[in-house]
Amino acid sequence: xxxxxxxxxxxxxxxxxxxVLLGVSFIIFLSVRMLPGDPAxxxxxxEATQAxxxxxxxxxxxxxxxxxxxxxxxxxAATGDFGTSIRSGQPVAEELAPRFVAxxxxxxxxxxxxxxxxxxxxxxxxxxxxxxxxxxxxxIAILGASVANFWLALVMMDYFAVQKGWLPxxxxxxxxxxxxxxxALGLLPMALVARMTRSSMIETLGQDYIRTxxxxxxxxxxxYRRHAxxxxxxxxxxxxxxxxxxxxxxxxxxxxxxxxxxxxxMLVDAVRYRDYPIIQGVTLLAVxxxxxxxxxxxxxxxxxxxxxxxx
Amino acid sequence: xxxxxxxxxxxxxxxxxxxxxxxxxxxxxxxxxxxxxxxAPLIAPVSPYDQSLLNTLRPPSSEHLFGTxxxxxxxxxxxxxxxxxxxxEVVLGVGxxxxxxxxxxxxxxxxxxxxxxxxxxxxxxxxxxxxIVLAILIVSILGPGLMNMLLAIAIFSxxxxxxxxxxxxxGLREMEYVQAARALGASxxxxxxxxxxxxxxxxxxxxxxxxxxxxxxxxxxxxxxxLGAQPPIPxxxxxMSNGRNYLGVALWVSLFPGLAVTVTVxxxxxxxxxxxxxxxxxxxx
Numbered sequence: 001x002x003x004x005x006x007x008x009x010x011x012x013x014x015x016x017x018x019x020v021l022l023g024v025s026f027i028i029f030l031s032v033r034m035l036p037g038d039p040a041x042x043x044x045x046x047e048a049t050q051a052x053x054x055x056x057x058x059x060x061x062x063x064x065x066x067x068x069x070x071x072x073x074x075x076x077a078a079t080g081d082f083g084t085s086i087r088s089g090q091p092v093a094e095e096l097a098p099r100f101v102a103x104x105x106x107x108x109x110x111x112x113x114x115x116x117x118x119x120x121x122x123x124x125x126x127x128x129x130x131x132x133x134x135x136x137x138x139x140i141a142i143l144g145a146s147v148a149n150f151w152l153a154l155v156m157m158d159y160f161a162v163q164k165g166w167l168p169x170x171x172x173x174x175x176x177x178x179x180x181x182x183x184a185l186g187l188l189p190m191a192l193v194a195r196m197t198r199s200s201m202i203e204t205l206g207q208d209y210i211r212t213x214x215x216x217x218x219x220x221x222x223x224y225r226r227h228a229x230x231x232x233x234x235x236x237x238x239x240x241x242x243x244x245x246x247x248x249x250x251x252x253x254x255x256x257x258x259x260x261x262x263x264x265x266m267l268v269d270a271v272r273y274r275d276y277p278i279i280q281g282v283t284l285l286a287v288x289x290x291x292x293x294x295x296x297x298x299x300x301x302x303x304x305x306x307x308x309x310x311x
Numbered sequence: 312x313x314x315x316x317x318x319x320x321x322x323x324x325x326x327x328x329x330x331x332x333x334x335x336x337x338x339x340x341x342x343x344x345x346x347x348x349x350x351a352p353l354i355a356p357v358s359p360y361d362q363s364l365l366n367t368l369r370p371p372s373s374e375h376l377f378g379t380x381x382x383x384x385x386x387x388x389x390x391x392x393x394x395x396x397x398x399x400e401v402v403l404g405v406g407x408x409x410x411x412x413x414x415x416x417x418x419x420x421x422x423x424x425x426x427x428x429x430x431x432x433x434x435x436x437x438x439x440x441x442x443i444v445l446a447i448l449i450v451s452i453l454g455p456g457l458m459n460m461l462l463a464i465a466i467f468s469x470x471x472x473x474x475x476x477x478x479x480x481x482g483l484r485e486m487e488y489v490q491a492a493r494a495l496g497a498s499x500x501x502x503x504x505x506x507x508x509x510x511x512x513x514x515x516x517x518x519x520x521x522x523x524x525x526x527x528x529x530x531x532x533x534x535x536x537x538l539g540a541q542p543p544i545p546x547x548x549x550x551m552s553n554g555r556n557y558l559g560v561a562l563w564v565s566l567f568p569g570l571a572v573t574v575t576v577x578x579x580x581x582x583x584x585x586x587x588x589x590x591x592x593x594x595x596x
Contacts, residue, residue, distance in 0.1 A: 016432075016435060019432060019435075020432070020435045020436055020439055023432065023433070023435075023436035023439075024436055024439050024440070027436065027448075028448070031448055031451070031452055034452055035452055142577065142580055142581060142584075143573075143577065145580060146524065146573055146576040146577040146580050147573050147576075148528055148531055148532065148548075148551075148569055148572045148573060148576070150532065150535055150551070151551060151565065151569030151570075151572065151573065154551065154554065154555060154558065154562075154565045154566075154569065155562070155565075155566065155569070157558050158558045158559055158562045161558075162558050162559030163559055169558075245439075245440075245441040245442075246441060246442075248441050248444070249441030249442055249443040249444055250443075252443050252444065252447065252532070252536070253443070253532045253535065253536065256536060257555070267444070267447060268447070268536050268538075270451075271447055271450070271451045271538065272537070274451075276451075279448065279451055283440075283444055283447075283448050286441060286444050287439050287440050287441075287444065290439060290440075290441060291439045294439075
């Protein structure tokens with residue numbers, strides 16, 4: 001693919017981005033409108049006074065055409081105004097910000113775990129291909145992608161926190177609080193990273209230039225480190241970037257199990273209390289960040305490896 | 312078929328499967344779940360709903376293989392009956408996604424242009440949501456419950472098939488035999504179903520197996536959160552939710568339903584890998 005085609009690809013991707021964001025926000029906007037009942041009453045909460053409901057009706061612009069209401073929703077969201085939480089009465093944005101930071105912190109540690117365990121596992125599988133080590137790596141990879149992470153969480157909590165008392169059971173605050181949630185959350189990306197590292201290293205090890213490097217007398221360890229691993233980094237970026245959505249999705253259950261004060265737990269609580277402004281805020285924030293991370297990952301990957309193109 | 316003719320056939324089959332351990336293991340695990348679902352009343356020693364308040368939170372024993380939960384219900388029996396729910400989830404979740412997504416992909420790939428643009432735009436939008444987040448948004452509108460959850464899961468699985476079938480269609484559209492069929496006057500509908508869909512079956516089957524694993528995991532997650540199957544339904548995720556309150560006291564309440572989920576998802580994932588190697592030899596490695 002030459003430079004013009006590449007430029008076209010970037011252009012198309014960049015043009016699709018606002019269109020996708022527009023569609024996503026429209027679905028989230030419509031979700032409350034599709035509920036049976038008066039949207040103003042729903043958004044103000046069951047205990048709101050008539051004055052508060054009337055106030056909400058003006059705010060949402062319910063007497064205006066639907067597209068106008070949507071434009072207003074977008075304009076508010078763009079300025080960080082997601083309304084007020086029904087449960088706490090606080091602005092949604094104010095509640096959302098520290099929660100999002102907590103989720104990103106947990107996700108970062110989970111990714112760190114996934115990379116630190118997954119990459120060496122994948123390398124070992126590739127170097128000792130077909131041997132017992134490789135089979136163990138493949139088993140770990142497929143198990144990691146199949147285990148329900150909240151089940152692993154419960155088993156870990158039972159043993160390490162309740163029975164042994166080595167780790168705190170719930171909540172956040174210290175470094176020890178990260179251990180179990182990060183393992184539960186990092187399990188799936190770890191499995192994917194291990195699998196991807198293994199297959200891309202096997203491919204790289206078969207290339208001519210690796211044989212040349214070996215022939216000119218470089219030690220095996222040096223070849224693996226300098227040449228093979230560097231090329232295996234591209235798929236790792238792919239996995240991490242393109243699975244950000246899956247990880248954000250997993251935080252919903254992981255955070256609820258560990259009582260981690262992030263947006264995942266916030267979403268589940270909001271559904272329980274029918275706190276629609278919070279549901280809209282969390283969903284919008286989660287999806288927009290996933291879309292942006294995916295977009296950046298795709299650009300980064302095609303910059304790193306000109307052979308890769310996404311459909 | 313006579314005995315002498317059947318025996319070599321059977322041996323061929325076992326040898327064929329022996330060279331494909333993924334199909335053997337994955338198929339075996341799923342076969343186990345299917346058998347449990349079909350013969351649940353014969354396998355389960357008691358009804359999954361039988362409460363016994365004198366026998367709550369009993370550890371695994373010869374009487375209660377997997378112990379009892381906080382209502383004194385037999386966990387083994389509940390897991391066996393839970394297999395029925397998991398298969399129902401798979402059949403409905405994957406089924407709806409295939410029935411809706413495949414035609415979308417065929418139309419997008421074959422007609423191209425503006426139709427393709429719109430269908431792929433919608434696909435991109437749904438894809439942008441993390442599956443479970445979209446499912447929660449939908450459940451928050453429709454209300455919690457088994458059927459609403461399955462509908463939500465099916466909705467986020469649709470674009471997987473639309474995109475897959477579109478890409479297969481784009482690859483096949485320019486093939487000579489499709490062009491020949493078109494030159495002979497075959498209608499778009501006929502080309503779709505006679506020529507393209509037949510060749511897309513392999514990837515669709517592989518994807519369905521992999522989606523089945525995701526469906527089971529997501530359904531268990533949503534039920535665990537209280538948004539899917541409601542108590543006292545013996546759904547594996549909902550059962551684990553009950554055990555959450557007895558950590559350090561009665562881990563078995565969560566342990567065994569979780570194992571059932573893992574075995575099922577593992578089975579679908581291994582089977583998917585095996586089918587992928589079988590149906591698409593290029594991907595072997």
